[in-house]
Amino acid sequence: MIQKNGIVIYEVHYGQPDFIIDLMNQSKGSFERGIDRYQNSCFAESISFMEKVLEINPNDTSA
Helix, strand or coil: CCCCCCCEEECCCCCCHHHHHHHHHHHHCCCCCHHHHHHHCCCHHHHHHHHHHHHHHEEEEHH
């Protein structure tokens, strides 16, 4: 869960296959850091973190 300025984002795992949940858990830290960097206008750093997410799960459309 990420929260800033009263906005909460939840990631829903319900109904996802176990291997997808594993990929989401593996990339969670990089994804959260990428969102944080984006919200702080550090766009190049944000892209770098999202690229790490995509290395773990190339099908992560949120990244």
